Amino acid sequence: MNANLDPDTLTAMRLLLVEDDRDAAEYLRKAFREAGHVVDHAADGEEGLALALADKYDVLVVDRMLPLRDGLSLVAELRGRGHATPVLILSALGQVDDRVQGLRAGGDDYLPKPYAFTELLARVEALARRGGPQATDTLYKVADLELDRLAHRVTRGGKEIALQPREFRLLEYLMRHAGQVVTRTMLLENVWDYHFDPQTNVIDVHVSRLRSKVDKGFEVPLIHTVRGAGYMVRAGLA
Amino acid sequence: MRIFRHLARLVRTTAFKLLAAYLAVFAIFAVSVIGYTAWHTRELIQNQVADDLDREVRYLAEQYHIGGIQRLVYVIDRRSRRPGSSIYMLANFQGEVLAANVSDLSLGLLDAAGTRFTTYNRQDDSGAGRSHVAFVQVFILSGGYRLLVGRDIEERDTLRDLVARPAQWAVVLIVVLGLAGGVFVTRRVLKRIDAMTATTETIMAGDLTGRLAVSGAGDEFDRLAHSLNVMLERIEALMQGLKDVSDNIAHDLKTPLTRLRNRAEEALRTARTEEDWRGALETTIEESDGLIRTFDALLMIARAEAGQARDTMTDVDLADLTENVAELYEPLADEQGLDLTVTSEPVVVHGVRELLAQALSNLIDNAIKYGRVPDGGRGRIAVRLARAGSDALLTVADSGPGIPAADRERVVERFVRLEASRTRPGSGLGLSQVAAVARLHGGDLSFADNGPGLVAVLRLPAKAGRDGGGAATDTASRR
Numbered sequence: 001m002n003a004n005l006d007p008d009t010l011t012a013m014r015l016l017l018v019e020d021d022r023d024a025a026e027y028l029r030k031a032f033r034e035a036g037h038v039v040d041h042a043a044d045g046e047e048g049l050a051l052a053l054a055d056k057y058d059v060l061v062v063d064r065m066l067p068l069r070d071g072l073s074l075v076a077e078l079r080g081r082g083h084a085t086p087v088l089i090l091s092a093l094g095q096v097d098d099r100v101q102g103l104r105a106g107g108d109d110y111l112p113k114p115y116a117f118t119e120l121l122a123r124v125e126a127l128a129r130r131g132g133p134q135a136t137d138t139l140y141k142v143a144d145l146e147l148d149r150l151a152h153r154v155t156r157g158g159k160e161i162a163l164q165p166r167e168f169r170l171l172e173y174l175m176r177h178a179g180q181v182v183t184r185t186m187l188l189e190n191v192w193d194y195h196f197d198p199q200t201n202v203i204d205v206h207v208s209r210l211r212s213k214v215d216k217g218f219e220v221p222l223i224h225t226v227r228g229a230g231y232m233v234r235a236g237l238a
Numbered sequence: 239m240r241i242f243r244h245l246a247r248l249v250r251t252t253a254f255k256l257l258a259a260y261l262a263v264f265a266i267f268a269v270s271v272i273g274y275t276a277w278h279t280r281e282l283i284q285n286q287v288a289d290d291l292d293r294e295v296r297y298l299a300e301q302y303h304i305g306g307i308q309r310l311v312y313v314i315d316r317r318s319r320r321p322g323s324s325i326y327m328l329a330n331f332q333g334e335v336l337a338a339n340v341s342d343l344s345l346g347l348l349d350a351a352g353t354r355f356t357t358y359n360r361q362d363d364s365g366a367g368r369s370h371v372a373f374v375q376v377f378i379l380s381g382g383y384r385l386l387v388g389r390d391i392e393e394r395d396t397l398r399d400l401v402a403r404p405a406q407w408a409v410v411l412i413v414v415l416g417l418a419g420g421v422f423v424t425r426r427v428l429k430r431i432d433a434m435t436a437t438t439e440t441i442m443a444g445d446l447t448g449r450l451a452v453s454g455a456g457d458e459f460d461r462l463a464h465s466l467n468v469m470l471e472r473i474e475a476l477m478q479g480l481k482d483v484s485d486n487i488a489h490d491l492k493t494p495l496t497r498l499r500n501r502a503e504e505a506l507r508t509a510r511t512e513e514d515w516r517g518a519l520e521t522t523i524e525e526s527d528g529l530i531r532t533f534d535a536l537l538m539i540a541r542a543e544a545g546q547a548r549d550t551m552t553d554v555d556l557a558d559l560t561e562n563v564a565e566l567y568e569p570l571a572d573e574q575g576l577d578l579t580v581t582s583e584p585v586v587v588h589g590v591r592e593l594l595a596q597a598l599s600n601l602i603d604n605a606i607k608y609g610r611v612p613d614g615g616r617g618r619i620a621v622r623l624a625r626a627g628s629d630a631l632l633t634v635a636d637s638g639p640g641i642p643a644a645d646r647e648r649v650v651e652r653f654v655r656l657e658a659s660r661t662r663p664g665s666g667l668g669l670s671q672v673a674a675v676a677r678l679h680g681g682d683l684s685f686a687d688n689g690p691g692l693v694a695v696l697r698l699p700a701k702a703g704r705d706g707g708g709a710a711t712d713t714a715s716r717r
Binding site for chain 1: 523526530531534537538547549550563567569570572573590593595599600603607
């Protein structure tokens with residue numbers, strides 16, 4: 001089955017933001033709304049849990065340290081009751097063991113504070129898409145670029161492109177999130193499975209190598225750089 | 239009063255209590271052994287006396303059979319004269335005494351046959367009568383004659399006293415000596431403990447450089463003192479680390495913060511166009527990102543040095559990790575005019591995968607930044623993982639200008655950046671992070687000359703077994 005990767009099908013998301021800091025909550029609400037999403041807000045862990053259980057959300061954005069019930073306990077409770085809604089945990093605690101704790105509690109992603117809003121938005125959008133049907137597809141298609149996940153084959157305009165295993169995974173991740181911004185840290189985390197800060201932008205060089213194989217010699221570039229945010233695979237110029 | 243307080247303190251110590259308990263057990267044991275022996279000896283003598291009497295009675299009865307009452311009287315008479323003789327009394331059925339060597343035995347004794355104890359008076363040398371205990375046997379001969387033969391058993395009681403008195407003294411002596419020994423031992427123990435307590439108190443008062451004295455005797459106190467000293471060293475290192483971190487935060491975070499603030503003020507003062515504002519804001523964000531990085535690096539070092547990440551340690555396939563991280567940097571190195579090569583042997587270490595990857599990434603990043611060949615030619619970076627005995631040696635060698643031998647030690651210190659490299663980007667914490675990760679895993683970071691170039695050596699304790707690849711938990715290849 002071919003996935004429909006037309007970016008325009010990415011509709012508005014319903015988000016639940018559980019954050020006790022008024023200013024931060026207000027800022028995030030505004031920013032998400034500007035990005036076209038609907039945001040509900042809860043100011044403590046208990047209210048957050050009640051709302052998450054009562055309503056259907058695409059993604060929960062949960063601060064780790066909350067009054068009444070902390071973020072990890074909220075996620076654990078939600079998972080204990082069988083709710084699979086994707087959760088992104090925001091936290092001032094950003095070290096390796098903190099992240100491990102967050103993911104063990106049932107979080108799907110973990111973003112340390114302070115963060116760039118573009119990073120948060122990209123991650124939330126990636127999480128929302130994760131629940132969609134595209135995740136199980138075996139063939140990704142963007143314009144004339146096709147990636148066969150089972151045969152490990154990439155073709156553009158019918159012509160095969162030879163890729164290194166890592167390049168294949170890089171392209172696979174970019175195409176799974178076609179039409180969405182994918183940040184450098186997201187690539188490092190999902191393609192290399194590392195969460196540290198590489199100081200230098202090693203990812204950029206990998207993407208430019210991939211680009212030289214996928215886009216070189218073709219009229220329309222498919223791998224785009226989104227300034228100040230990351231990369232995006234999409235058909236045609238934005 | 240003081241001596242009582244002192245004694246009370248001695249008595250409260252564990253050593254003294256143990257000794258007292260031991261002493262009590264020993265005393266009870268000694269008393270039982272002595273008592274048992276005394277009782278047994280007495281029984282033995284008693285049986286001996288009974289046997290002798292029995293034999294004598296039978297002999298006398300025999301004499302009576304052979305020669306009638308005259309012979310019996312004669313034999314008794316003769317026997318009575320021997321020194322240390324038995325007690326004899328012979329009476330007819332009317333109760334008339336026919337022969338006797340003791341005067342005041344009551345006649346009633348002769349009424350029934352059998353053995354019993356009785357008392358009698360014996361004339362000793364001074365002529366005074368003294369009551370003695372005797373064990374007697376009465377035998378009725380044919381013709382109504384009654385024969386009594388007895389033995390003075392004073393000897394038996396004397397023997398008992400002979401055993402019992404020294405035994406009592408021995409027990410008393412044991413207790414006294416034991417207590418004295420207890421006081422002596424306890425005092426010695428207390429002296430060592432008091433010395434330790436005094437040292438710990440000065441340390442608690444804030445002097446973390448103090449150490450407990452080790453006497454060199456190799457006893458349990460030395461072992462305890464040694465362990466405590468190791469602990470103190472660790473605490474001192476942690477405190478020093480904390481102090482360094484706060485000093486560094488004060489010094490190296492305030493500098494970029496001041497710069498940030500100055501830029502913002504300058505923008506407020508001089509910016510006219512929207513482009514000016516935008517540019518100023520963008521620099522502000524860039525500067526604050528740099529600050530966050532420095533801050534994260536500091537936190538990571540502090541956490542690693544405090545050993546907090548230990549519970550996230552798993553078996554890490556270091557060969558896989560080395561190849562992955564090298565692969566991550568290879569395109570960047572290539573772009574910078576450096577050939578990056580990797581060689582690895584299968585090694586598994588127990589550690590935090592993320593931190594190990596970061597450490598290697600910092601080393602490679604460093605090699606890319608400072609390892610370029612001065613004349614602009616193509617440089618080399620060789621990443622090598624080898625097993626050396628029980629250690630894993632992860633080396634990153636470059637072909638750059640290297641570091642003068644005098645500066646190599648300093649390189650690892652936090653925030654120390656060699657003068658020549660001050661202009662390059664980076665927080666300057668990279669190598670400190672590597673050193674902290676090495677320490678967390680029980681290894682170390684050192685530098686050597688690559689002639690030309692620098693070799694960074696990250697030594698980590700490896701897991702036993704040549705090839706643990708199957709058990710390795712590296713998730714990089716997992717989807």
